[in-house]
Amino acid sequence: MKIGIPRALLYYYYYPFFETFFKELGCEVVLSEETNAKIISDGCKVTVSELCVPIKIFNGHVVSLMNKNVDYIFVPRFISIGKEWYCPKFIGLGEIVKYSIDSMKDKMLIVELKNKTDIPDRIEDYMPLAEKLNVTKAQLKNALKKAKISFLKCRKLSLQGYTIPEAYSILKGKEVPPPMQKADLTIGLMGYVNNVYDDFVSMSAVKKLREMGVKVITFDMLDENIIKLDKSKGKQPFWTFARKVYNAANYLINNVEIDGIIHLTAFACGPDSVIGKMMELECGEKDIPFMTIRIDEHTGESHVQTRFEAFTDMLKMRKGAK
Template identity: 50%
Template sequence: MRVGLPRALIYHYYYPLWKNLFEQFDVQVVISDITSKELIQKGIKVTVPEICLPIKAFNGHVINLLSKNVDYIFIPRFVGIESKKWFCPKFIGLPELVGYSIDGVKDKMLTIDIHGNREDTCLLENYRPLCNVFNITEKELKKALKKASAYWQEFKQYCMKGFTIEESMQILNGEQMVSNTHPEITLGLLGYVYNIYDPFVSMDIIKRLRQMDVKVITFEMMHEKDIANVFSKKSKSIYWTFSNKIYGAAKVLMNDPEVDGFIHVTAFGCGPDSIIGKLMELDSDKFRKPFMTLRVDEHTGESHLQTRIEAFVDMIKRKKFAEQRRELA
């Protein structure tokens, strides 16, 4: 049996988990191609025009999988993985968004609803529908989930050591990682995994920044507890799980004297980002830290992105060195 995973949205965060889980049932995991202009264009053609870029890309990946002769395409409905917190409505309505947009996908869709309060999503209730599809018993599923969860936790441990998701995956596969050279400045890179780790959408922004001797910190490199602790109990929290993580990460990093500035990567038309973007902008003003918003969409042109991050990094470097000289003098 072949099950397709669209290389989009939350895939970047949960890929190790799902791959491990499916392979335990002798299922061949097929991943869609790396995002390209053609792939996104196909998605744009079928999706409602004003929706955000990540959803358009997701539909493009599903169309790509349809041509790969798969038996099922895994499209989970993410409702919530924390109590009193949700995912963006587009995640909750994802099966509908895909099913009503693309012809012939409905009978290939493998949908499970993800509820509960575990970040690894590995609750038996969530994955129970898989029993019938893969012809396995609940006991086998339970065992497999435990194993997959442990594997994913290991992956997360590497992330928290400061490796990117891609690097963590490579370490899991047994490759050696050399820690990078001496960075001159540190930047907080704020954005969802599906924007930052999609090389087409973010145009490999992490690599570009590292080439400029910048140390990059993203939200998944930080500990859950630190992020959760910055919010006072009184204030109303941001009720989208990942938006809350990013806003929390920003709050932690604002207080960190080592962090010199922030880049917020957001997709055109992102709803939750319109709120946390403004909140972070107002906060950065208060903490007097440089803050830049990079809004990306389906238009491809690397030069504007390169120019903007170069200029931003140069300004921060200049400011930092001037301060250091003043201290020495």
């Protein structure tokens, strides 16, 4: 059986998990190609304009997979981790896809994930797949166990300072240069994995910054223990990944010698309108430079380049003056 996985949203966090999971169940995994202009324009065409770019891109990838002759397209519904919720658009993803792309109704493979931890391996959540994929509970259990191992392998690489795309390459046996240790500047690039690591959307933000001599730290390079939900820190952001990003920024501001924080956010992102301001205020208190880069489907590359250049110039001058 061929399962299509859209290269969008939490592909950039959980792909090793789901790839292993489906392969263990004897399925073939078909991944959509990297985001490109056509995928974005297809996504925008089928999606209502009010939704954020990441969702439009997800739909674009779904459209692209429909031409790849797959049996099902995997559309996970991430609901909660413990008592914490995902962004409402993740919770409603199945409906968004279904009502955007008419022919998708019978092609979607939906699981409803209510994890206890960062690892989505609760067997109950996957039971509805047993019939569709013609597998037993024991097979599902075994596949989840293997999936967890792949996910943790990837997390380990992230903690060493590899970006997620680099970690995926390493898992596929490719050579990747080791993470930057020393650099002129260290910047926390705060944003969701699907914005930071989709090179088309972020205009290769990580690469651009590294070329300017910057060591880039993202939330996924920090241990989950550091950025976990912690009510002792006061009221925490309501949504899982928003909490991760916000706590990571907070940790970097207070515990790591960083020169600045860049918030990479998609136009019309609800959670970010809250945590963006919170991060800006935290940075202000500690006198750490903060910049927002807002991206949408029309963003021009030269604007992003100018802002990165000006920001790093400023940080270098500040550093030189100290």
